[in-house]
Amino acid sequence: MLAQQLLNGLVVSGVYALFSLGFTLVFGIQRILNLAHGAIFMTGAMVAFYTVKGGGPLWLGFILAILASGALSVLVEIVCFRRLRKTGDEEFGGIISSIGAGLVITTIAQQVSSTQVLRFPFETFPVVIFKFWGLRVSMLQLFMAGAAIILVLILGYYVYRTAFGRRIRAVTDNEHAAMLMGINPNFVYSQTYFLAGALAGAAGVLVGLAFNSITFLMGEPYLMFAFAIIILGGLGSIPGALLASLVFGMVQTLTIAYLPSGLTDTIIFASLFLILLVRPHGILGKEDAGNLRGRR
Amino acid sequence: MSGIIAGYLPLFDLYLIHVGLAFSQYIVLRAGVFSLATAAFAGIGAYTAGIFAVNLGLHPAIGLLAGTLTGMGAAIFLSIPLARLRGVYQAIATVAFIQICLSLNVYSESLTGGAMGLNNIPKTVGTGTLFVFAALATYMIWAIERGRLGRAFNAIRQDEAVAASLGISITRHQMLAFAISGALAGLFGGLEAYHAYALDPNQFGFHLLITILSYVILGGRNTVLGPLVGCAILIILPELARPLAENRMVIYGVMLIVVINYVPKGIVDTALDAIRARRLKMREETVS
Numbered sequence: 001m002l003a004q005q006l007l008n009g010l011v012v013s014g015v016y017a018l019f020s021l022g023f024t025l026v027f028g029i030q031r032i033l034n035l036a037h038g039a040i041f042m043t044g045a046m047v048a049f050y051t052v053k054g055g056g057p058l059w060l061g062f063i064l065a066i067l068a069s070g071a072l073s074v075l076v077e078i079v080c081f082r083r084l085r086k087t088g089d090e091e092f093g094g095i096i097s098s099i100g101a102g103l104v105i106t107t108i109a110q111q112v113s114s115t116q117v118l119r120f121p122f123e124t125f126p127v128v129i130f131k132f133w134g135l136r137v138s139m140l141q142l143f144m145a146g147a148a149i150i151l152v153l154i155l156g157y158y159v160y161r162t163a164f165g166r167r168i169r170a171v172t173d174n175e176h177a178a179m180l181m182g183i184n185p186n187f188v189y190s191q192t193y194f195l196a197g198a199l200a201g202a203a204g205v206l207v208g209l210a211f212n213s214i215t216f217l218m219g220e221p222y223l224m225f226a227f228a229i230i231i232l233g234g235l236g237s238i239p240g241a242l243l244a245s246l247v248f249g250m251v252q253t254l255t256i257a258y259l260p261s262g263l264t265d266t267i268i269f270a271s272l273f274l275i276l277l278v279r280p281h282g283i284l285g286k287e288d289a290g291n292l293r294g295r296r
Numbered sequence: 297m298s299g300i301i302a303g304y305l306p307l308f309d310l311y312l313i314h315v316g317l318a319f320s321q322y323i324v325l326r327a328g329v330f331s332l333a334t335a336a337f338a339g340i341g342a343y344t345a346g347i348f349a350v351n352l353g354l355h356p357a358i359g360l361l362a363g364t365l366t367g368m369g370a371a372i373f374l375s376i377p378l379a380r381l382r383g384v385y386q387a388i389a390t391v392a393f394i395q396i397c398l399s400l401n402v403y404s405e406s407l408t409g410g411a412m413g414l415n416n417i418p419k420t421v422g423t424g425t426l427f428v429f430a431a432l433a434t435y436m437i438w439a440i441e442r443g444r445l446g447r448a449f450n451a452i453r454q455d456e457a458v459a460a461s462l463g464i465s466i467t468r469h470q471m472l473a474f475a476i477s478g479a480l481a482g483l484f485g486g487l488e489a490y491h492a493y494a495l496d497p498n499q500f501g502f503h504l505l506i507t508i509l510s511y512v513i514l515g516g517r518n519t520v521l522g523p524l525v526g527c528a529i530l531i532i533l534p535e536l537a538r539p540l541a542e543n544r545m546v547i548y549g550v551m552l553i554v555v556i557n558y559v560p561k562g563i564v565d566t567a568l569d570a571i572r573a574r575r576l577k578m579r580e581e582t583v584s
Contacts, residue, residue, distance in 0.1 A: 033384050083557045091383050092330065093556045096513055099506055100552030107545040220502065224395055227388050235384070265399035269392040276389050277377050 004135055005257045006250065011141045013249025014148025015210075018203035019222050020229040020241045021155060022073075022196025028236030029172045029192050030085070032094035036076050037200055037226065038219025039105035044069040044201025045208035045218065046109055049118050058125065065205045066198045073197020074190050076101045082186070102219075109216040118214040125209050144206045151202055152242065155195065159238065168192055172236070225252075228272040234281050305423060309491060311531050312426040316433050316484030317504075318511040318523035320477045323437065325517050326446075327473030328453035330383055332505050333374060333390035334481045336397040339500030341367035341482025346414045346489040347407065356420040360486045367482015368475050375474035379467045394501065401497045413496040414489075421490040429487060433480055438520045440476070449473065510548050514555050516562025525564050 019041060026034045044065040051061035080097040084090045128139040159165040170178040171188045179185060207222070208214045229248050233240025248268075255264050317338055324331040341363035348359035374393055378386055401408050408414060440446050448469055451459040456466055489495055507530075515526025530551075534544045559566050 027384075031384075033387070080553055080557070087560065089560060093560060095330075095384070095387055096509065096556045097553050099509070100549040100556070103506065103545045103549030103552070107543065107549065111543075224391070227391065231385075231388060260403075262399065262403035266396055266403065269395045269399070272392045273377065273389060273396070276381060276385060276392075280381060280385055 003133075005253050007135055007137065008141075009250040009253035010246075011145050011210075011249075012253055013246045014145050014152075015203050015206050016222075016225060016229055016249050017152055017242055017245035018148055018199045018206070020226040020233075020245055021152065021238060022199040023226045024230040024233065024236055024238065024241040025159075025192055026196050027230065028238070029168060030081065030090065030094075030189065032081055032090050033098070034076070034196075035095060035098040035223065036080070036101035036105060037073075037098075037196070038223030039102040039109070040069045040073050040076070040197045040219075041200040041204040041207075041222055042109060042214075042216060042219040043072055043105060044204030045214045046113065046118070046204075046216075047201070048205040048208060049120060049214050052120055062202070062205050065201045067201075069201025069204065070194040070198035072105070073193045073200070076197075077189055077193040082189075106216050106219070113214075113216055115216070119212050120209065140209060144210060147202065147206060151199060155199065156238075158195070164188075164191065225268070228268055228275075231272055231280075232275055307531060307535060309423055309426055311527060312423070312430040313484050313488050313491070314508070314511065314531065315430050315524060315527050316480055316487070317508050318515075318527050319433050319437050320480035320484070321508045321512050322517065322523045323440070323449075323480070324473050324477045325512060326453060327449040327470050328456070329378070329470050329473060330386045331374075331378065331390045331474065331477070332387055332509065333371070333393050334477060334508055335500050335502075335504040336390075336394040337367040337371055337478045337481035338485035338488070338504065339397055339401065339497075340370050341485030342489040342495055342500065343401065343408055343414065343485075344482070345486030346417050346495050349417050349420075349490065350414060351407075356418075356490050359490070360483060363486030363489070364479050364483040367485065368479035371474040371478020371481075372471060374478075375471040378474075379470060391502075391505075394505065398497060398501055408497070409495075411497060413494055415494045417489055417493055417495070419490065419493055421487050426487060426491065429483065433484075434520060434524065436476075441520055445469075445472070506548065510552055512562075514551060514562060516565035516568075518561065518565045519568060521568075522562050522564045526562065 019037070023034065023037050026032060026037075047068045048058070048061035048065040051064050052058055056064075076098065080101050081090060081094055084093040084097060087093070125140050125143070130137045130139070130142075159168060167178070167183050167188050168191070170181065170183060171185050175185050178188075203222075204219075207218065225248065229244045230236075230241055232248065233242070233244030251271075252264065252268065255267055259267070317334055320334045320337065321332075324334075344366040345356075345359040345363035348354045348362050349356060374390070378389060381389055402411050404410070405412075440449075448459070448464045451462060451464055452466055452469055460466055485500075510530055511526040512523050513526070514530060515524065516522030530548070533547065555562065561569070
């Protein structure tokens with residue numbers, strides 16, 4: 001029973017990692033908390049659903065979802081944040097602006113889906129269950145874990161091994177110095193937002209498949225959990241977000257399995273509060289938490 | 297004629313309650329605290345008042361007092377850990393606080409009615425009472441703004457280091473701002489409970505947070521008039537344009553993006569600044 005729960009927790013962790021990596025990437029590079037991230041996640045699920053409904057295969061839906069949510073994320077950056085960064089009020093303004101973007105996207109999705117719960121047609125993803133060592137694993141779970149691992153590896157390679165990744169890290173460290181080295185920060189920002197949105201969109205499709213229920217509000221709980229994850233991992237830290245997703249997915253699965261069900265959220269958010277108190281910069285974050293100004 | 301007025305009375309009541317909540321949000325932002333916890337304080341106040349009336353059968357005045365005090369108590373309690381955090385971290389912590397309140401509310405079903413909400417609250421508060429309390433709240437905020445406290449809040453918001461060097465205790469002032477915010481939210485939450493017959497846990501969640509924040513952002517964060525005007529516009533606008541009422545949240549969203557990007561101070565503050573600048577210019581012209 002415990003091993004089974006741990007296994008389920010591992011799969012859930014993968015989805016959380018995809019969602020919160022983009023969230024923390026954007027925060028790391030711009031110091032902006034993008035509250036529209038949940039809506040972008042939801043868009044991914046919706047695009048995949050409508051592709052499948054329109055007769056397309058699932059893999060096409062998956063790719064379209066990634067592209068669409070990446071593009072939407074770039075759009076959010078250009079419309080909501082670009083002007084704010086010039087005025088230097090992005091910390092407060094960014095939250096307000098992205099709440100606005102999230103509202104617009106979710107309301108449009110609400111109208112498109114007529115406020116209904118959308119479900120993939122039966123057998124969109126083959127229901128196959130493997131059994132070994134007394135554990136039950138579905139093909140879908142394997143696919144989710146596999147997709148999460150591959151996407152995270154791609155992201156890691158991109159950020160830590162390519163010239164583009166060096167540019168991202170340069171701009172994260174110091175935008176002004178990066179500009180002097182001939183890096184166009186706006187271009188780097190657009191690429192980062194695309195990556196963040198694409199990962200969120202992929203997570204959206206996986207969650208949509210796993211629970212087979214897609215609603216316009218499905219991003220909201222994930223956004224709340226992502227708060228807890230990126231605080232735990234340290235705002236802006238990629239390895240931190242990965243580690244925290246793992247811890248969070250496990251803890252959540254175990255609390256649901258072994259503690260009174262109504263209290264899961266209370267425990268999660270109370271522990272978020274405790275982390276903020278004891279170690280505001282998280283497990284792997286830098287120590288400048290709470291002192292975000294003076295970076296430029 | 298009176299029929300038309302009676303038709304709009306519920307809207308006016310909503311305005312009066314939301315003005316109080318907007319002031320609760322306004323006062324923390326003014327003190328430089330990025331707290332979004334007003335929705336939670338309002339929920340705490342509303343449920344306390346509701347439970348006092350339904351379960352204990354006490355007089356509404358006692359219920360309102362209890363709502364105000366619990367709202368204030370929760371705010372003071374919250375301000376202690378928040379004093380160590382700044383900016384985005386404060387915002388996240390207060391959102392987490394709202395989530396904790398929501399899930400505890402649903403969990404403690406025997407006391408709060410859980411997901412079913414709290415029903416059959418006797419309606420004891422009318423437009424008159426609401427108006428008196430909204431006027432009192434406006435006066436209180438205005439008085440704070442004119443006095444030493446308002447200037448101290450301004451100093452803290454603009455530069456904490458300077459404020460501290462002037463002998464303004466940041467922790468104490470921010471705790472005070474929290475206490476005022478919590479008391480206002482608790483009071484108007486309680487009024488909402490006695491005005492609406494029933495309470496629903498999700499009423500005090502993310503949606504209310506966004507609504508209240510929109511009032512303050514649209515109106516302005518530096519004058520009493522800001523929340524008053526912002527609240528009026530956002531409540532009347534969907535009524536004037538009925539076909540748009542369904543898309544109320546799109547209006548809110550677009551408005552938030554446009555205002556924070558192009559009129560970041562809010563419309564009232566920007567207008568007041570423009571008027572002041574013009575007056576100054578005219579005075580210079582008459583002098584020369």
